[in-house]
Every structure is written in C-alpha cells, then in structure tokens.
Amino acid sequence: MAKRSEGFGPWPQPAPRFFEGAAPAVLNVPDDVQKDWDKTVGRRYFKQVVFETIPAWLWSRRNPGLVPVSDARFCEILCDGIFSKFLTPKSLFDPPDLALFGDYLSGCEGPGLGDGAEWFKSDFTPMRLVSNASDSATAPSVVLFKRGRDLSFEVVAIAVNDQVFDPRHRGAWTRAKYFALQGAGVLTTLLMHPKLHFPSNSVDAITRSRLPADGTLSKLLRPHFRLALAVNYAVLYGSQTVLKPGRLYAPYPGTHEQHDEIVAALWQGFEHPDGTPNRAFPTYTLQLDAPVIHSPYGDFLGHYHRTLLGFVRKVAQEVVATPSASVSRWADYCARWLPGFPDGSRVYDADLLARALTSILLDVSVSHSADHFIYGTVNEREVPFRLHTDLPSLARQKEPDLETLVTSTDNFNYRMCMLMFFRPHVIERLMDIDYGFDTPTLRAANAALRADLVALQATLERQGIPAYVPLECIASSVQF
Numbered sequence: 001m002a003k004r005s006e007g008f009g010p011w012p013q014p015a016p017r018f019f020e021g022a023a024p025a026v027l028n029v030p031d032d033v034q035k036d037w038d039k040t041v042g043r044r045y046f047k048q049v050v051f052e053t054i055p056a057w058l059w060s061r062r063n064p065g066l067v068p069v070s071d072a073r074f075c076e077i078l079c080d081g082i083f084s085k086f087l088t089p090k091s092l093f094d095p096p097d098l099a100l101f102g103d104y105l106s107g108c109e110g111p112g113l114g115d116g117a118e119w120f121k122s123d124f125t126p127m128r129l130v131s132n133a134s135d136s137a138t139a140p141s142v143v144l145f146k147r148g149r150d151l152s153f154e155v156v157a158i159a160v161n162d163q164v165f166d167p168r169h170r171g172a173w174t175r176a177k178y179f180a181l182q183g184a185g186v187l188t189t190l191l192m193h194p195k196l197h198f199p200s201n202s203v204d205a206i207t208r209s210r211l212p213a214d215g216t217l218s219k220l221l222r223p224h225f226r227l228a229l230a231v232n233y234a235v236l237y238g239s240q241t242v243l244k245p246g247r248l249y250a251p252y253p254g255t256h257e258q259h260d261e262i263v264a265a266l267w268q269g270f271e272h273p274d275g276t277p278n279r280a281f282p283t284y285t286l287q288l289d290a291p292v293i294h295s296p297y298g299d300f301l302g303h304y305h306r307t308l309l310g311f312v313r314k315v316a317q318e319v320v321a322t323p324s325a326s327v328s329r330w331a332d333y334c335a336r337w338l339p340g341f342p343d344g345s346r347v348y349d350a351d352l353l354a355r356a357l358t359s360i361l362l363d364v365s366v367s368h369s370a371d372h373f374i375y376g377t378v379n380e381r382e383v384p385f386r387l388h389t390d391l392p393s394l395a396r397q398k399e400p401d402l403e404t405l406v407t408s409t410d411n412f413n414y415r416m417c418m419l420m421f422f423r424p425h426v427i428e429r430l431m432d433i434d435y436g437f438d439t440p441t442l443r444a445a446n447a448a449l450r451a452d453l454v455a456l457q458a459t460l461e462r463q464g465i466p467a468y469v470p471l472e473c474i475a476s477s478v479q480f
C-alpha cells in the first residue's frame with residue numbers, strides 16, 4: 001500500500017536503491033489517486049483473478065511449449081510495432097557491434113548488403129543483467145537485420161553472447177531466435193515500454209503540488225496523469241508486483257533486483273561489456289520531437305504527435321501570454337527532475353513548452369495505449385519470457401523439442417500477465433477528454449482536437465498506415 005500524503009503534495013525523490021541512476025520515484029501517492037486506482041484497476045485485478053485463472057490454466061495445459069517461428073515470422077514480429085523500437089541503423093552501431101558482425105557487414109559471410117539496402121541491429125544485450133540461472137536460461141543477444149529497398153527486413157545473423165549464428169546453424173539458429181525473442185519480450189516490458197511510464201511521474205507530482213488546480217497548465221495535464229502515480233507505484237514498489245519472483249503470476253526469469261536494474265537502464269542507459277556507451281540505450285532525456293522508430297509504427301505515432309502538437313501549441317500560447325511566478329517555479333522544478341524539460345528561464349518560449357508537453361502527452365496516451373494494444377496481440381508461445389534449454393552452440397545443431405522449451409506454469413503465468421497487465425483496459429478515452437478550459441479560445445481548441453483525432457483515422461487509412469490502436473481504445477493516461 002502506498003504511503004499516503006498528509007498535508008503535503010506528492011513529490012519526486014531519488015529512486016530507492018538507485019538514487020540518480022533510475023527515474024525519480026514518487027512514493028507518496030495522493031489519497032484521491034490511490035482511491036481511484038482501488039476502485040478501477042484494483043477491482044478489475046480482483047475480478048480477473050477470480051474469473052480468468054481457471055481458463056488460463058486450462059489454456060496452458062492444452063497449449064504446451066512454444067510454437068515454431070520461421071525466419072519470415074521472426075522479422076514480422078521484431079521489425080514492426082512495439083518491438084521495432086529496438087531497430088537501430090548502422091550509423092549508430094558501436095565498435096563492439098562492428099567487430100561482432102564484421103564478417104557479415106563486409107559480405108564475407110551471409111547474403112551481403114546489395115543496392116539500396118541498409119543494416120539494422122536489434123540489441124537485447126541488457127539481458128546481461130539477468131543471470132543465466134538454473135531454472136531459466138537467459139543470454140544477451142543482438143540481431144543483425146538487412147532492410148531492403150522495399151523496406152522489408154531479412155534476418156541475417158544473431159549474436160548470443162560472443163557467438164554469432166546464422167540460418168546455416170539449424171538447431172543452434174532456432175535456439176538463437178528464441179533467445180532473441182526472449183530478450184525482446186523481457187526488455188520491451190521492463191525497459192522500452194516503461195520509458196512511457198516513469199519519467200513523467202516527476203511532472204505529474206510537481207504539477208499536483210505546485211500549480212493551482214484551476215490554472216490552464218493543470219487543466220491540460222491533470223487528465224493525462226489520471227491514475228499514473230498509483231499504477232507506477234504498484235508496478236515498482238507494490239508488495240504484489242510481478243517483478244518479484246514467487247508472487248502470483250510472476251513471469252520473468254531472474255531476481256527482483258535484476259528486474260529493477262533493467263528498469264533503471266531506461267534512465268541511466270546501458271554500456272557494452274567493455275564499458276563503452278551503447279548508443280542503442282542512451283541516458284534518458286525528454287525528446288522534443290516525434291519518436292524515431294524505423295517502421296510504420298513510427299509513422300503512426302508521428303501523425304498523432306502532429307495532431308497533439310497543433311492543439312498543445314494553442315494552450316502554450318495562452319500560458320506564455322501571462323507569465324507567473326508559479327509557472328516559472330513549476331518549470332524549474334520539472335527541469336530539475338526531468339532532463340530536457342525547459343526550466344523557468346525557457347518555459348515562456350511557446351514552441352519549446354508546446355513540444356515538451358506534447359512529448360509527455362503522446363507518451364502517456366497514444367504511445368502507451370498503442371504499445372499495450374500491440375503487446376496484447378503477441379503470442380506468448382512465440383515470444384517467451386523464460387526458457388529451459390542450453391544456450392545455442394555451434395557444436396550442437398540438433399533442433400530443440402519446442403514442447404520442453406517452456407513449462408505449462410510459464411505459459412500460465414505469462415497468460416495471466418497478458419490478461420491482467422499487458423492487454424489494455426481503458427477507463428477514460430483520449431477522444432472524450434473535456435479539459436474544462438476557461439477561455440472560449442481553448443474550449444474551441446479542445447473541440448477541434450476531438451474532431452482532428454477522428455479525422456486522423458481517415459488520413460491514416462488513406463496513407464496505408466496501420467491503425468496500431470483504434471482511436472476508441474486510446475486511454476487519456478497510464479491507466480493499466
């Protein structure tokens with residue numbers, strides 16, 4: 001149970017155990033937010049445990065082990081949607097990557113590059129933080145992809161630890177693919193997606209504590225922070241979090257401490273084993289532009305970014321028109337706890353303020369809901385969390401028995417997590433937000449936003465961009 005605030009609003013603090021090495025924590029969840037969580041999220045969890053446990057258990061018994069994942073299917077899974085966030089172009093390969101895949105990059109091994117094609121990697125090396133324990137094998141992996149002129153991807157090689165495999169290595173290749181998929185699943189849910197959860201907690205707390213609730217900025221932000229402090233507290237510090245092995249439905253390999261270290265990497269970044277920075281995992285800074293993702297998922301989020309930015313610019317114009325000491329102080333505090341946020345000396349630059357706020361709004365609404373919507377369609381038997389097999393080896397190329405790679409209990413825990421935590425459960429929709437602005441100009445902007453969001457669906461369809469999440473399934477905030 002979160003510690004309740006008494007007479008003092010929520011406030012960020014250095015993360016327990018990590019200090020400045022992890023996203024700041026907000027440990028005093030306000031009563032009203034906690035009660036909202038108890039009534040909505042907590043009650044749903046209870047119902048799901050009661051009604052979904054037995055069907056999930058039966059499903060896990062009827063669906064043992066993993067299913068085959070062809071090379072084409074492997075690319076389909078990892079090179080679009082939520083997993084495509086890991087795709088990193090060759091311009092950001094570091095010396096250890098170039099050394100690892102040198103023979104393939106030069107064309108001495110594998111298919112070579114060819115005209116108009118580009119190299120990409122998906123780096124799952126933060127799996128190094130999880131020990132290769134006896135009850136579940138784990139390994140850091142890096143996947144080398146080739147993207148053709150038609151933007152389709154081909155998997156060329158997979159490094160597991162320092163050993164590189166390619167499709168010639170049969171059973172070892174099959175194992176390497178599952179270790180990469182394990183890295184994708186674990187690191188998506190513990191590192192890449194949590195970037196959308198935790199960094200904005202500081203702004204949430206500071207806004208609640210230092211801005212008048214009836215001010216324009218509060219009216220803009222508060223709907224987008226509904227429930228988030230309580231959801232995030234439950235994930236990171238709750239007594240029943242699935243990050244703790246042994247808790248109900250805990251699905252991950254490794255210890256709670258190791259899971260916390262992976263989460264911390266979203267903030268402190270991650271290095272190569274030789275101690276040099278890994279540019280695929282930089283230290284956290286609030287991005288002021290649309291997210292860069294090398295797949296149509298990036299185009300999808302880019303469209304929503306533009307729509308939200310158009311609206312937020314109108315709000316920012318109004319905020320900067322009447323500077324106030326409370327807004328300056330609020331910005332100073334936000335900048336202190338969230339790198340990249342404009343401080344009091346820059347917050348009256350309307351463009352900068354609009355871009356900073358849009359990034360936060362996009363993260364906690366569209367990006368967050370889309371990630372969950374996509375992950376909710378992942379086949380647990382293609383993207384495992386735990387694995388029971390030896391690491392791939394060139395000396396052993398016999399195909400593994402897919403039924404034995406995961407246990408029924410692994411599948412059951414994963415299915416329950418999928419139902420309770422990964423699939424979206426929207427409480428309040430983005431498309432319905434009424435910010436309650438005071439001025440006619442901003443009330444008109446609010447109405448225009450709702451119309452623009454609806455119109456965007458047609459634009460996406462016209463341009464052939466997949467609807468990664470339908471508008472009616474986008475929550476206004478982190479509600480699950």
Ligand SMILES: [Fe+2]
Nearest residue numbers: 193197368480
């Ligand atoms: Fe989430």
